[in-house]
Amino acid sequence: MSSSLPPVSTQTPPSLPPAIAKPKKQPYPFYLGGVAATIAASITHPLDLTKVRLQASGDKRMVDSIKKTVRTAGFRGLFDGITGTWMRQMSYSLCRFWAYDESKKLLGANPQSPPWVLAAAGVMAGSIAGVVGNPGEVVMVRLQGDFAKPPEKRFNYKHCFDALFRMVREEGPSSLLRGVGPNVFRSILMNSSQLASYDFFKAELLKTKYFEDNIACHFTASFAAGTVATTVCSPADVLKSRIMNASGPGSSSTLGVIRASLAKEGPMFMFKGWVPAWTRLQPTTILIFLTLEQLKNAVDWKRGTL
Template sequence: MSSPADVVSKAAPQKKVYPFWLGGVAATIAASITHPLDLTKVRLQATGDKGMIQSIKKTVRTAGYRGLLDGISGTWMRQMSYSVCRFWAYDEAKKFLNAGPQSPAWKLALAGSMAGGIAGVIGNPGEIVMVRMQGDMAKPPEKRLNYKHCFDALFRMVREEGPSSLLRGVGPNVIRAILMNASQLASYDFFKAELLKTKYFDDNIYCHTVASFAAGTVATTVCSPADVLKSRIMSGSGAESKSTMEVIRRSFRNEGAMFMFKGWVPAWMRLQPTTMLIFITFEQLKNLVDWTRTLRKSD
C-alpha cells in the first residue's frame, strides 16, 4: 500500500523543461495519421454531404483513395504553426499563473484559454489553408481553388484576396482555440493528475491513454459549435464568404440549433484518436529527450 509521501511524489514529479516545439511535432504526427477523418469532418460541416460513410465514399469515388490525403500539406502547416504555439503558450501561461499538476481545474482551464487565444491568431492562416484544401475537391469543378500545396494557397490568398484574407474567420477560430485548449490540454493535465492520485496508475502509457481518452471526449463536445462555424466561414472565398452572424442566422433558419453539433461523430472519431496520439506521442517524445540527456551526462 502506497504511503501519502509516495502518492505526492508520484502525482507531482519534478518539473522538467522540454523543447518548446515538442508538442507541435507530436500534433503533426497525430494529425497525419488521422487526416482522412479530419478531411471527412470538414466536408460534412462545409458541404451538403449527409453522413460520414457517404462522404468517404464520395471522396474515394471522385478522387480515388489518394483523395483521402487531400490537403495534407495544409494540415502540416496548421499544426506547425498553431500547435507549436499552443503547447508553448500553455506552458508559459501555467508559469504565469503558477499552475501545476495539483492546481484546480479552473486554473488549468484559464491557462489553456490564454494559450488558445494566442495560438488561434497565430495559426489562423494555416487553419484557412487547411480547411480550403480539405474541402476543395468536394466542390463542383468550376468552384474549386485548386491550390497546389500549402504555400501556393498562402501566396494566392494574399495576391488574389489581399492580406486581410489571412484573418478570415479569426473570431470563430480564436473562440474554438480557446475552447479546445481549455478543454483538451487542461482536461488532460487534470485527468492525469487525478489518475496519479489513485493506487491504480503510475506515470506511464496506460495513464496517458486513459487521460487522453477522457480529454478527447470533453474537447469534442465543448468545441463542436465553434468548429462548425469556423469550417463554414473559412471554406468560402471572395463572394462566397459570409459574416459570422449571417452564417449563424442562416444555419439556425435552415437546420435548427442542432447544426452546432453536425459532424460530431466524425469529429469525435477524428479528435479522440488524435488527442490520444498527441499526448501519448508527446509523452514518449519527452521520454526520448530524457533518455538523450541521460546519455549526454554519462559520456
C-alpha cells in the same frame, strides 16, 4: 590522585561529503508539441478531411462522404490537403503547447492545481495560438474542402504555400484572417478543454492506486480529454469551417452564417459532424499526448535524466 578520564582529542572529526544537489529539470524543447501534433494529424488526416467536408458541404453521413471521396479521387483523395494540415500543426499546435506551458508558469500552476487554473492557462494559450495559427487554419480548411465543391467553384491550390501566396495576391492579406473570430474562440475552447482536462485527468488518475505515470495512464487521460474537447468545441468548429470555406463577398460574416444555418437546419447544425469530429479528435488527442509523452521520455533519456 590521578584522573582516569581519557585525554580529550583536539583533532577535528572528518567532515561528511556534501550532499549532491539534484539538478533542476530543464524545460523541454518548445517544438515538441508541434511535432507530436503533426505526427498525430498525419495519421488521422482522412477522418479530419471527412469532418470538414461534412461541415462545409451537403454530405449527410461520414461513411457516405468517405465513399464519395474515394469514388471521385481514389484513396489518395483521403489525403487531400495534407500539406495544409502540416502547416496548421507546425504553427497553431506548436504555438498552443508552448503558450500553455508558459501560461502555467505565469499562473504558478502545477499538477495539483484546481481545474480552473489549468483552464485559465488554456484560455491564454488559445488566445495566442488562435491568431498565430489562423493562416494555416484557413489554408487547411480550403485544401481539405476543395474537392467537395463543384469543379467551377474550386480553388485548385497545388499545396499549402501556393494557397498562402494566392490568397494574399488574389484576396489581399486580410484573407489570412478570415474567420479569425470563431477560430480564436474555438482555440480557447479547445485548449481550455483538451490540454487542461488532460492535465486534470492525468493528475487525478495518478492519485489512485491503479495508475502510474505510464502509457495506460496517458491513454485513459487523453481519451477523457478528447471526449470533453469534441463536445465543447463542436459549435465553434462548425462555424469556423463554414466561414473559412466561403468565398463570396459578405459570406464571412459570423452572424450571417449563423442566421442562414439556423433558418435552414435548426440549432442542431452546431453539432453537425460531431461523430466524425469525435472519431477524428479522439485518436488524434490520444496520439498527440502519447507521442508527446514519449518525445519527452526521449529527451530525458538523451539528457540522462530518465
